Amino acid sequence: MEATSFRRRVALLAVALLGVLLLAPPILDIWQDWTQPPFKPLWSTLLENITSLVLPGVLVLGSVWLARRDWKDRYVYGAAEWAIAIVVGHAVVLGWILFQQAYVQGDLKPYFIAMDGIVLSADVALGVGVYNARSRRNRDRLERERDRLSALYENSTDPIATVRFDGDAIVEAANGAFRERFGEGVADVLADAPREMTADTVRESGVDGTLEYEWDAGDDRDYRVSVTPIDADDDADEDVRVHVRVADITDQTELVREAEARERLEHLHRVASDLASVDTADSAYERALNALRSTIAFDEACVVVDGDTVAGRGAETTLDRTGIERVQTGAVPSDGGAITRTVDGGETVLTVPVGDDAVLQAGVTESSLRDSQVTAAELLGTHLRETRQRLDREDRLRDQRERLELLNRTFRHDLMNDANVIDARASLLGEHVDETGAEYLATVQERAGEMGERIETMRSLMKAVEGEDHDLTPMPAATAMKAQVDDARGTYRGAAFEVEAPLPDVDVLADDLLADVFQNLLANAVEHNTADAPHVRISAERDGEDLLVTVADNGSGVDPDRRDAVFDLGEKGEASGGTGIGLNICKRIVDSYGGDITITEADDLGGAAFTVRLPIVE
Structure with missing residues (x-):
């Protein structure tokens, strides 16, 4: 500020001195005309030099007037x-004209000198006029800009x-x-701007250097601030102005966040x-950490099981032991959800429970x-x-299947062989x-x-509970039904078995347990029959893509109230001497085929009608 004030004083003093210097020639001329022969009246010499006195005086008075203004130094x-500059320019031009006339032509021509002075003044006046026109043009442009901004100010929320x-x-x-x-x-x-907002920084950015940034107003809203320089140039003394707009973008930000949340959920x-x-x-831990990175974009993460870190990304140990204690069962009471804590070093750690x-x-x-x-x-x-x-x-089921397979082999090979040996030896003892x-x-x-029948029943049961591991293939249903009807006729000679022909010639998706289904249903129809002469009818028909x-x-x-219960394991009638396993085995096997089995009343026979629905393989 001191250097600028000194420059101002020097500039004004230079103008005043210039005015004083230009006053010297007319004052000297007046003194000579008045005091030296031929003596001239004072009034005439004053009238002659009045212009030469007034113009330099204007410079002196102008410098005083400028010194009293509160204008900026520049x-x-x-x-x-x-x-x-104008005075020096005039002096140079007139000096050149005088030099040409006095030393080159040897003849001073006052009228020509006066005309050149007039022309020079006209040129200066034209320059001043152009400068004034440009200033007025810029002022009008700024006024239009202010009017436009004023309308913008009034219409914008x-x-x-x-x-x-x-x-x-x-x-x-x-x-x-x-x-x-x-x-x-x-x-x-402006305090939240990414760089300090001063006249110098705005001037350096230029008029195209619009700055946008997020502003934290301390409330629950989101704001974006736009700072646009106005007519910022390289002149260090020029005022610098900017437009500042504060836009509430809470709704837009919320939409973006909702879209991001939807993308996260779809990804999950x-x-x-x-x-x-x-x-x-x-593998599950590794994929979970990959998904977590796209969800949170963490710096480090890990999976902790029973206090041990079993997988990690940039972390070899737990990130927050206290957080684990707070979300685990039996620790500090919580709602069971995730928690966030700021740990030593300022890092925020999210802890998400994955079971107990x-x-x-x-x-x-x-x-x-x-x-x-x-x-x-x-x-x-x-x-x-x-x-x-x-x-x-799956681990438990795998273990159970291994045990069942062991039992199955034991029943099939060891116990069945023992039962066959006992039966064979008993036959030999008859004589x-x-x-x-x-x-x-x-x-x-x-x-x-x-014993042999029970072993076969247990074999079917164990194989039925392994339904998801069945190797299903197309099998002719009619062939399996006829084979089991023939066996039943030989086993139950006092019962009548009627087959409604023709049976549909289709294949169903099944395995060798399909025979057990028909065998159990036929045996059930005879063994639980209260009629003096049991009568069993077997029929089949195609229903779309299924065989009934x-x-x-x-x-x-079967009482309607018990039609679902009869399929439960161990369920049997009061007069039944069976194990209560047969119908349960049937249902398990049929379910494993993707079918079902239902009970209704036999319309014409009056007893029960068991209907098995099996998918047909084309």
Whole structure:
């Protein structure tokens, strides 16, 4: 500021001295005309030099007048520079003219000199006129711009202001929304700019350097601030102005966040399908961490099971032990959902429970996570928990199947062989026992036969419970039905078996257990029949893409209230001597084929009608 003030004083002093110097020639001429012969009247010499006295006097008085103005320094010494430049320019031109006439032509021509002075003044006047016209043009343009901005200010609901940088940021003009929201202050808005907002930084950015940034107003709204320079040039002394617009983008931001949340959920649904195909826990952990990165964009993450880190991304140990204790069962009471904590070092750690023994943890450098991100992480934790439960179930089922296979082999090979040996040896003893021994021998043979039947029943049951592992192939249903009817006729000679022909010649998707279904249904129709002469009718028909096989009898039927219960394991009638397994085996086998079995009343026979629905293979 001191250097600028000194320059101002020097400029004004130079103008004043120039005026004084230009006053010297007319004053000297007046003194000579008045005091030296031929003496001239004072009034005539004053009249002769009046112009030469007034014009330099204007320079002296003008410098005094400028010194008393409160104009900025650049305007004052700018005017002084123009005055000095014009005077010096006139002096150079007139000096050149005098030199040409006096030393080259040897003859001074006053009228020619006066005309050149007039022309020179005209040129200067034209330059001043052009400069004035350009100034007026720029002033009109600025006024139009102000009018346009004024209309914009009045019609916009966003706070808008014109700000001038003069040391501090000063609001020159603003609409009602801006004044209502911020009054005359704009410092809080500019404080969040990514670079310091001063006249120098705005000037460096240029008029095309519009700056946009997010502004935290301390409320629940989202704002975007736009700062656009106005006529910023390289002149360090020129005032710098900017337009400041504060737009409330909460609704737009919320739409963007909702779209991001939808994308996260859609991604997590794809992750759920992906997790459904993994066959090891390690693979599930790796895929879960990959999905978590796209959900949160963490800096580090890990999966912790029973306190041990089993998988990680940039983390070899737990990120927040306290967070794990808070979400695990039996620790500090919580709602069971995810929690976020700021740990030492300022990192925010999200802990998501994955069952009672595991968690997902992710660390981010952000101060907080959005609710949609936490919700997506919780959903991912749910998918991972379900995947772990599925893998646990599959492990248990695999173990159970191995045990069942062992039992199946034991029943099929060891016990069945023993039963056959007992029956064979008992047959050989028939010729070596007396009447009393024959009775005991008959009991042995009967029990051996029942043992063989129970072993076959248990074999069918164990194979039925392995339904998901069946190797199903197309099988001719009519062939299987006829074979079992023939066996039943040989076994139950007191019963009548009627087959409604022709049976549909179609294949169904099944395996060798299909014979067990028909065998059990035929046996059930006879053994639980209360009629003196059991009558069983077998029929089949095609129903779209399914085959319906019905086994009806003339017994007492099944009470409607018990038609679902008869398929339960161990369920049997009061007078039944069976095990209560046969119908349960039938249902398990048919279900494994993708079919079903139902019970209705046999219309003409009066007993029960069991209908089996089986998918047809074309």
